[in-house]
Amino acid sequence: MTDKSQPSTTRRGFLKAGIATGGAIATGGAAHAAQEPDPLITEVQPWAQGLGDGVDAVPYGLPIEYEDDVIRRNVEWLTADTISSINFTPIHALDGTITPQGCAFERHHSGAIELRKEDYRLMINGLVDQPLIFTYADLERFPRENRVYFCExxxxxxxxxxxxxxxGAQFTHGMIHNMEYSGVPLRTLLEEAGVKPEGKWVYVEGADASSNGRSIPLEKAMDDVLVAFKANGEALRKEHGYPVRLVVPGWEGNMWVKWLRRIEVxxxxxxxxxxxxxxxxxxEDGTSRKWTWEMDAKSVITSPSPQSPIKHGxxxxxxxxxxxxxxGSITRVDVSTDxxxxxxxxxxxxxxxxxxxxxxYLDITWDGSEMxxxxxxMDSTGYVQPTKDQLREVRGLNSIYHNNGIQTWWVNAKGEAENVEIS
Amino acid sequence: MTDKSQPSTTRRGFLKAGIATGGAIATGGAAHAAQEPDPLITEVQPWAQGLGDGVDAVPYGLPIEYEDDVIRRNVEWLTADTISSINFTPIHALDGTITPQGCAFERHHSGAIELRKEDYRLMINGLVDQPLIFTYADLERFPRENRVYFCExxxxxxxxxxxxxxxGAQFTHGMIHNMEYSGVPLRTLLEEAGVKPEGKWVYVEGADASSNGRSIPLEKAMDDVLVAFKANGEALRKEHGYPVRLVVPGWEGNMWVKWLRRIEVxxxxxxxxxxxxxxxxxxEDGTSRKWTWEMDAKSVITSPSPQSPIKHGxxxxxxxxxxxxxxGSITRVDVSTDxxxxxxxxxxxxxxxxxxxxxxYLDITWDGSEMxxxxxxMDSTGYVQPTKDQLREVRGLNSIYHNNGIQTWWVNAKGEAENVEIS
Incomplete structure (x- = not known):
C-alpha cells in the first residue's frame, strides 16, 4: 500500500472557501483561489426569478441537454456497417452500478427489430413431453423473479x-451493462414442457433475421437463466430485445438472445x-478454446480515464x-497508481x-505527478484478474474474445489520461 | 392462509399448447383455445426477413412506441396549474424495484429549472467554524457513497x-420512486465546515424561486443524508434537481430539496x-402533528389494479x-383476496x-370470482401497516399527508379492477 492511498482525515485544507465579512464571498475548492465576490452567490439568478417547467412538460423524460455527450457511441472503423455492429455504454461518465437502458450498449447481428407483444410467440420444442407455445400474456402468468445482473x-x-x-473506457470496456431484470425462470417453462431424460442441452434463438442461435447446457438453463420482459422496472427497450430476451447470468452477452423465439431441447x-x-x-497453435461461456473477473477504472480527465490541480x-x-461476486479490488x-x-x-x-472507490491525495x-x-472463487501479458502467455495473440486483462491509464501532470500498455 | 394462496406445483393444465402433427400448431395459454395454425409460428414474419435498426439509430434511447402509455401522468383538477403540481409514476405498469428516471414522479413548487453544473454553487453557512462554498467540481472530489432509496x-x-x-395505483400511490443514488454524505461536508456545538439543526433550500426550505435535525443530517448528483448511474434529470439534490432516506419527499443551494446550521x-x-x-381537534418526517410502512398491489386488469380467464x-x-426494511407482506x-x-x-x-408476488390460482x-x-421495527379506518380513528379526516392505510381493489369476474373502500 502506498502513502498516496491514504485519504486525508479532513479535506478542508484543499477545499476551503473564505466567506469574507461584508458580503465579499469567494468560491470554494482548490481550483478556485479567487477572492472576488461570486455573482452566482451574491446576485439573484434568472432561474430563481421565474417559473420552471410544469409537470406536463415531459411525460417520459430524457436527460437534460447539458448531458448530451453521455450517450452510446459506435466506432465506425470497427465494423463494415452499423446494422451488424456494436455501440458502447458511456461508463466513463456514469457512477453507481445500474445502467439506464437508454445508454446501455447494443450489439446486433441483423439490426434491432420491432416486434409487438401481440405478435410475440415463444416455442419450446425438441426433447420435451409436451411442446409448448407461449404468448406474451401467457408468460406474465408464471411466477417471476427479479435480479440485477451484468451483461458483457x-x-x-x-x-x-x-x-x-x-x-477511452467507453470504447475499451463499454460493452457492458447492469440492469435489474424481471422475468420467469427458464427452468419453470422447461418444467412446464417436461424435459425428457435424454435432453442435455437447449438451443435458443431469436426472432430477428440473424436468429443468433446458441447452445446452453441444460444444467445452466435449469439454474439461474431468466426469460425476461422488464429491465430496470420497465419494458425492455427495442434495442435490448423487446418484448422478451434471455438473461444468462455471468455468461457472454451473445447468449442473452434478444427477441427470444424458440428453445429446443x-x-x-x-x-x-x-x-x-x-x-x-x-x-497460438491455431486450435480454439471450446465453451468459453463464463466471463472471468475483470475491472476498469472509469474515472480518471481518457474521456474523464482530472480537471483540478x-x-x-x-x-x-x-x-x-x-x-460469482466481487470480494476485493486493488488499485495501483504506479x-x-x-x-x-x-x-x-x-x-x-x-x-x-x-x-x-479509492480516495487519494494526488501530488500532481504522473500516474x-x-x-x-478478485472474486468469490479466489480468482485474481490477470495482467494482459499473463493472458497472452496462455492464449497467444490470435484472440478477439475474453480479454479480462488489467487495463492501464497513463495520467500526466495536467490530468489528461491515455490508454497505454506497460510491461 | 387461504387455499387460493397455494401456487399449483405445475401450471401445465392451464397454460398448455398442443403442437399437432403435420405442422398444425395451436397457440398456448388458457386464453388461447384455438386449434388453428398460428401464422406467427408457421410463416416467416417481416421482422425476420430484413434488417432492423443500426447501433447509431438512438445514441440515447427511449422506450419503444408500443409502450407509450407507460408515462408519468398528472391529474388536472388536483392543482390550479401544472407548474406547482404533481405527476405520478406509472407503477401499475412497472415491475422490479428500480424506477427509471424518465418515468419517476415529479413534484415542483415553482417548476423544474435548468441550472448548469458550471453555474452551480452550494453554500454551507450559519453555526459553522468556516462557512464554505462548493462548486460542482468541488463536490466530485469528496468520497462518495451509492445507495438505493425510495422517495415518497x-x-x-x-x-x-x-x-x-x-x-388507479398510478394515481393513488404513484408519488414514489426508487433509485440508486451516488453522492457525498452531507456529514462529510458539514464536518468540512465544522459544526459549532450550539448547531442542532440544518435548514436546506433549493435554487428555484420557491426555494422550498426545510429544517432537518442535525442528527439526521449527520446520519444517512446524501448530497447526490447521480441517480441510477447517470446525472439527475432536470425534473429531479439537476445537477444536485438532497437525498433524505426514509423521510418525506418534500425534504429531498432539489437544485440544492444552501445549508444553514x-x-x-x-x-x-x-x-x-x-x-x-x-x-380532528384542529391542532397539527409536528415533525412527521418518517414515511411509515406502506404497500400497494400494482397488478391487478384498475389500470392493469386481468386479461385472461x-x-x-x-x-x-x-x-x-x-x-427500516420490509420484512413481510401479506395479501388478502377477500x-x-x-x-x-x-x-x-x-x-x-x-x-x-x-x-x-403472490402466485395464485384464480377461480374467476370477484376479489x-x-x-x-410489515417492517423491521415490527410495525404493521394499518387499515384506513384505524388511521382515521387516530388522525381524523382533516389530513392530506401521511396516509399509509391499506388499499383495496375490487376485481370483478371480468378481471376489471376498481378503487373501493370496505369497512
Whole structure:
C-alpha cells in the first residue's frame, strides 16, 4: 500500500472557501483561489426569478441537454456497417452500478427489430413431453423473479489483445451493462414442457433475421437463466430485445438472445456459427478454446480515464471504477497508481452481488505527478484478474474474445489520461 | 392462509399448447383455445426477413412506441396549474424495484429549472467554524457513497383519506420512486465546515424561486443524508434537481430539496411554510402533528389494479406490488383476496433493503370470482401497516399527508379492477 492511498482525515485544507465579512464571498475548492465576490452567490439568478417547467412538460423524460455527450457511441472503423455492429455504454461518465437502458450498449447481428407483444410467440420444442407455445400474456402468468445482473459482450476489450488501441473506457470496456431484470425462470417453462431424460442441452434463438442461435447446457438453463420482459422496472427497450430476451447470468452477452423465439431441447450442442467460427478464442497453435461461456473477473477504472480527465490541480482525487465476475461476486479490488508496483485496496460501495457490477472507490491525495492507473479484481472463487501479458502467455495473440486483462491509464501532470500498455 | 394462496406445483393444465402433427400448431395459454395454425409460428414474419435498426439509430434511447402509455401522468383538477403540481409514476405498469428516471414522479413548487453544473454553487453557512462554498467540481472530489432509496411525497395517497377517489395505483400511490443514488454524505461536508456545538439543526433550500426550505435535525443530517448528483448511474434529470439534490432516506419527499443551494446550521428549526402551513397533518381537534418526517410502512398491489386488469380467464394469476418503510426494511407482506378476512404471506423478490422499495408476488390460482385485493406491509421495527379506518380513528379526516392505510381493489369476474373502500 502506498502513502498516496491514504485519504486525508479532513479535506478542508484543499477545499476551503473564505466567506469574507461584508458580503465579499469567494468560491470554494482548490481550483478556485479567487477572492472576488461570486455573482452566482451574491446576485439573484434568472432561474430563481421565474417559473420552471410544469409537470406536463415531459411525460417520459430524457436527460437534460447539458448531458448530451453521455450517450452510446459506435466506432465506425470497427465494423463494415452499423446494422451488424456494436455501440458502447458511456461508463466513463456514469457512477453507481445500474445502467439506464437508454445508454446501455447494443450489439446486433441483423439490426434491432420491432416486434409487438401481440405478435410475440415463444416455442419450446425438441426433447420435451409436451411442446409448448407461449404468448406474451401467457408468460406474465408464471411466477417471476427479479435480479440485477451484468451483461458483457465476449468481445469487450477485444481490440486490446494487440496492445492499447482505443482511447477511452467507453470504447475499451463499454460493452457492458447492469440492469435489474424481471422475468420467469427458464427452468419453470422447461418444467412446464417436461424435459425428457435424454435432453442435455437447449438451443435458443431469436426472432430477428440473424436468429443468433446458441447452445446452453441444460444444467445452466435449469439454474439461474431468466426469460425476461422488464429491465430496470420497465419494458425492455427495442434495442435490448423487446418484448422478451434471455438473461444468462455471468455468461457472454451473445447468449442473452434478444427477441427470444424458440428453445429446443437437444442431446448435444448445435455448434452453430455463433459458437464455432465466432465467439471462440483461437490459440497460438491455431486450435480454439471450446465453451468459453463464463466471463472471468475483470475491472476498469472509469474515472480518471481518457474521456474523464482530472480537471483540478493536486489534492483530493476520487478514483472510481467497475468490477465484475461471471463466476460469482466481487470480494476485493486493488488499485495501483504506479503501474502495478504497489497496490491499495479500494472501497466497494456495496458488498459484491452475484454476477452483478460492483462500484469501487479509492480516495487519494494526488501530488500532481504522473500516474499509471490500474485496477485488479478478485472474486468469490479466489480468482485474481490477470495482467494482459499473463493472458497472452496462455492464449497467444490470435484472440478477439475474453480479454479480462488489467487495463492501464497513463495520467500526466495536467490530468489528461491515455490508454497505454506497460510491461 | 387461504387455499387460493397455494401456487399449483405445475401450471401445465392451464397454460398448455398442443403442437399437432403435420405442422398444425395451436397457440398456448388458457386464453388461447384455438386449434388453428398460428401464422406467427408457421410463416416467416417481416421482422425476420430484413434488417432492423443500426447501433447509431438512438445514441440515447427511449422506450419503444408500443409502450407509450407507460408515462408519468398528472391529474388536472388536483392543482390550479401544472407548474406547482404533481405527476405520478406509472407503477401499475412497472415491475422490479428500480424506477427509471424518465418515468419517476415529479413534484415542483415553482417548476423544474435548468441550472448548469458550471453555474452551480452550494453554500454551507450559519453555526459553522468556516462557512464554505462548493462548486460542482468541488463536490466530485469528496468520497462518495451509492445507495438505493425510495422517495415518497408526503401527499401520496392523500386524496384517499376521504374514501376511494382516484382510480388507479398510478394515481393513488404513484408519488414514489426508487433509485440508486451516488453522492457525498452531507456529514462529510458539514464536518468540512465544522459544526459549532450550539448547531442542532440544518435548514436546506433549493435554487428555484420557491426555494422550498426545510429544517432537518442535525442528527439526521449527520446520519444517512446524501448530497447526490447521480441517480441510477447517470446525472439527475432536470425534473429531479439537476445537477444536485438532497437525498433524505426514509423521510418525506418534500425534504429531498432539489437544485440544492444552501445549508444553514441553526439552533432551532426555522418553521418555514413547508413545515407549518404545509406538510403537517391537521387532527380532528384542529391542532397539527409536528415533525412527521418518517414515511411509515406502506404497500400497494400494482397488478391487478384498475389500470392493469386481468386479461385472461380463471387459472394462474400473478398478484404483485410494492412495499416500503421509511423506518427500516420490509420484512413481510401479506395479501388478502377477500378484503382482509384471510391473508396469505407474499413472496419478497429480494430480502428487504433499508428504506428502499421491496417487490412482492403472490402466485395464485384464480377461480374467476370477484376479489377484494389488499396488501399489508410489515417492517423491521415490527410495525404493521394499518387499515384506513384505524388511521382515521387516530388522525381524523382533516389530513392530506401521511396516509399509509391499506388499499383495496375490487376485481370483478371480468378481471376489471376498481378503487373501493370496505369497512
Amino acid at each position: 459482450c465476449a468481445a469487450n476489450s477485444g481490440m486490446e489483445w494487440a496492445g492499447a488501441q482505443l482511447n 437437444t442431446t448435444q450442442a448445435i455448434e452453430s456459427r455463433e459458437e464455432t467460427s465466432k465467439y471462440t478464442d483461437t490459440l 493536486p489534492g483530493p482525487l476520487v478514483i472510481t471504477g467497475l468490477a465484475w465476475s461471471g463466476r 503501474g502495478g508496483k504497489t497496490w491499495a485496496t479500494a472501497r466497494l460501495a456495496q458488498e459484491g452481488q452475484d454476477k452483478a457490477l460492483s462500484r469501487f 499509471f492507473l490500474q485496477s485488479r479484481a | 411525497c408526503a401527499a401520496n395517497s392523500g386524496m384517499e383519506w376521504a374514501g376511494a377517489q382516484l382510480n 441553526t439552533t432551532q428549526a426555522i418553521e418555514s411554510r413547508e413545515e407549518t402551513s404545509k406538510y403537517t397533518d391537521t387532527l 380463471p387459472g394462474p394469476l400473478v398478484i404483485t406490488g410494492l412495499a416500503w418503510s421509511g423506518r 378484503g382482509g378476512k384471510t391473508w396469505a404471506t407474499a413472496r419478497l423478490a429480494q430480502e428487504g433493503q433499508d428504506k428502499a422499495l421491496s417487490r412482492f 377484494f385485493l389488499q396488501s399489508r406491509a
